[in-house]
Amino acid sequence: MNDKIMWALNQQYHLQDNLEQVVPLLHNFTEEQVNRVERFHRTYKKFENTPLRSLDTLASFVGVHHIFVKDESYRFGLNAFKVLGGIYAIGQYVARMIDKNIDELSFEELKSPAVKEQLGDVTFISTTDGNHGRGVAWAARELGFKARIYMPAGSAEERLQNIKNEGAYAEITSMNYDDTVRYTSNLAKDNDWVIIQDTMWEGYEEIPLWIMQGYTTLVKEVVEQLDKAPTHVFLQAGVGSFAGAVVAYLTQSYAQEITFVLVEPYAANCYYESFKQGDAHFVTVGGDMQTIMAGLACGEPNPMAWEILKTYTKIGMCCHESVAATGMRVLGNAIGTDTRIIAGESGAAPFGCFYELMTNDHYAELRHTLQIDKQSRVLFFNTEGNTDVENYRNIMWHGDYAK
Template sequence: MDDKIMWVANQQYHLQENLEQVGHLLHNFTMEQVNRVGRFHRSYEKFEMTPLHNLDTLASFVGVRNIFVKDESYRFGLNAFKVLGGIYAIGQYVAKILGKNIDELSFEELKSSEVKDQLGDLTFISTTDGNHGRGVAWAARELGFKARIYMPEGSAAERLQNIKNEGAYAEITTMNYDDTVRYTAKLAKNNGWVILQDTMWEGYEEIPLWIMQGYTTLVKEAVDQLEKPPTHVFLQAGVGSFAGAVVAYLTQCYAQEITFVLVEPYAANCFYESFKQGAPHYVTVGGDMQTIMAGLACGEPNPVAWEILKTYTKIGICCHETVAATGMRVLGNAIGTDPRIIAGESGAAPFGCFYELMTNEHYTELRDGALKIDEYSRVLFFNTEGDTDAENYRNIMWHGKYAK
């Protein structure tokens, strides 16, 4: 099929009125704030920076100057980046209860018996496709709290078990992601539990913002690892919190304009549909949203992320399952001296889109016209997860599932 990807130019891109309105949101992602987040993360004794891979051979093969992949499959031994947001949000929540600034608390201090005595028993509850929930469960266990994790219908059994292995109660519901979020919010309210979600709604804004800020540690690392700024950044979007945090920080780091491209699955393409509509307000999509890109199966944007992304994203893309699978196979089968990268379905989707538009003449207009990708382009990706569903990873990599 030729339409493996569909794309739309964002009509809100760089509109002056949006640039003026979004300024106050960027204050949440300043260098000072990002450094604060990083200090907290680094207070964990086993903290390590994740690698930024340089795929020089592949860059030459497809005709660009550089391809960089920030590989979050190494983060905290949890095979995904999500823990950065969850643990920072828990830290901020605890600091607020104690009446302290998070700069006064280290990860190890949060584990102390003194803190536990002041807080008593806390239960954190969340909806997840797997990665966020595992991160919340890990953080809660590490700090001596409880976690309850609920997953949408169709979630992988392995991801469920990984969460249970972290000591949390976990189950798969019969609802899609957004309905499961509403269900967990109701449970939290009725039971006095603390909901940790990176999506946002009226009356629930503080914790999602903390989660977004938590993601910036990996972006700051990437900036520190790059010698020159990227010209293009391809980003995956579920509710948009990760992508929004990346864009918010990078736009303040570099004086030059960066071309941001947002990638979603066909089945859950709320940003694509919102860009297509061209209005200043987002639209939502519903249904079961079944896709191998489970981490992106969300139908309603985070409002803060939407304001940032509608202002700075140039192109919105939604893609077929085969595109993500191709991205996994290309990254996992390195050429020349390039390193092999184990990327899960959601982690590989942006790269799969890039590879498709660079190798399929059907997308010449997008590549050469709208995006202006050429031999001078430096393209950055974030592999947000490794093989978090090992069985499906093997089926794709070994047996050619989703090849056509």
């Protein structure tokens, strides 16, 4: 493909019918609910806010007012944000099983021998490209339970080992992500295991919602760290659970309208294809979906996330591998007084798209459509650090995926 970025205007954007239908979903992400999630997370004794970096020199270089990057590579020492969703979902599940309200419990209380005695042996199972599974494995180990994690074909051996290091059984399958999710779901049914997955299907809605709610702690931190609303937010798509949670909370946090942009790899671009189609229903993509942006290699949207994102997202983008690699290099080689940010492939993809559209006149029309200018305050989320160290080094040192 000649274009490093392809983009589609979302024809469902702000349609009145969609706005009316999405309001009940937003009730799951109110300030009150987000405060409840944050309260639980903060009962973990090592909880700390992750930094929000302001890249002022880079902002001046590309021609915007501010660039902000929420750096989740510091979260819980796990190098990614995903643990926030997994631990809240598992916490909710355990609280439900012992007939308690999670609002009355702390992380430490859930680790108690009394809770373990009440529940007995529980095995949590999940599909992951790396970060989500590591978070689930970490949470299960911390609370004294078992975890089984399955990864799609092509997953990095280092990410597999990181999950095993958390005490979980883990393996890489011969299937793509979405087929591995189906396989994992069947295993859970056959063995009476508890599936902790961040996408939904009919009959499996509650735990994925808890995961989405778990992500809002980091968004609340951003709102508290910013002095005013961003004008633009670039978000990783994947199944859309993270992006949906961010959009749901930010939309309710600020009176002014924010322009949201979704970013995916070419190989797994279900939101881009859905926006391009222009219908109220999403489309899915299949195949092996091999991409360095492993955390975004998902071909089927989360239905709840889709309803939120089709209503509030203006543009869907999909990008070449080299775009994510460029994002990694630019963030990792700070200029002026800016702070260096170590971003993995999925963490850097939205920034790579932004950098490309701001520095390549081929995308002047896209800049105009997004109304990005010298007054823009642009927000990004570095969702992962160098979770595949060898690949990170090859990109940063040896120029892999430079074209």
